[in-house]
Amino acid sequence: MVNLIWLIMMISGILVAALKGNIEQVTTSALQAAEVGIEVAIYLMGIMSLWLGLMNIADKAGLVKGLARIFSPVLRVLFPSLKAESPAFGAIVMNLCANILGLGNAATPFGLKAMEELQKENSDPTTASPAMITFLALNTSCITIIPATIIGVRMKAGSINPTEIIGTTIFATGCAMTAAIIVDYVFRKRNRI
Numbered sequence: 001m002v003n004l005i006w007l008i009m010m011i012s013g014i015l016v017a018a019l020k021g022n023i024e025q026v027t028t029s030a031l032q033a034a035e036v037g038i039e040v041a042i043y044l045m046g047i048m049s050l051w052l053g054l055m056n057i058a059d060k061a062g063l064v065k066g067l068a069r070i071f072s073p074v075l076r077v078l079f080p081s082l083k084a085e086s087p088a089f090g091a092i093v094m095n096l097c098a099n100i101l102g103l104g105n106a107a108t109p110f111g112l113k114a115m116e117e118l119q120k121e122n123s124d125p126t127t128a129s130p131a132m133i134t135f136l137a138l139n140t141s142c143i144t145i146i147p148a149t150i151i152g153v154r155m156k157a158g159s160i161n162p163t164e165i166i167g168t169t170i171f172a173t174g175c176a177m178t179a180a181i182i183v184d185y186v187f188r189k190r191n192r193i
Helices: 002-019 023-060 063-078 088-100 104-120 130-141 148-156 166-190
Strands: none
Touching: 002 023, 023 088, 023 104, 023 148, 063 088, 088 104, 088 130, 104 130, 130 166
16 A cells, blocks of 8 residues: 555656656656665664674673663563563563664564564464563664664764754653553453463
């Protein structure tokens, strides 16, 4: 459905440009946008490499296990069905840390690893477990304290103050995460999971 909407928007834009006699602007704009897209992607690769490298070092240095221990009281409340020594906790912590730093792309491998570990502990492999549902709610709504990727994009776009979005980002993502935790808890209690 989304592809159809984009197709209609592109065709209507081209038709309007052709009717107004500005069809060459469509080609020029498309080529300029492609060029800017490549520049931004290369710029973001540097930011992502830096943070992924730091997170890999943190993992190898044992910081992940330390963070898992620190956050284990909160994680046990959020994931009551998981065993205390579950390897999923480490992957969940890494995913949440990447999301907190605003590195959605870096969070993806950790999220996949967490889901893989949660699936190993799932009694019914054809249905998502309560822990998997809770993790998905946290992953999609996680609070972001340092939106590094967005700050990088704003810097590349020449923003005068690329970090001015931090306060509103913390507020908006904090509200989203609080709502996700509450809704997950209510549905879990309602369905007695």
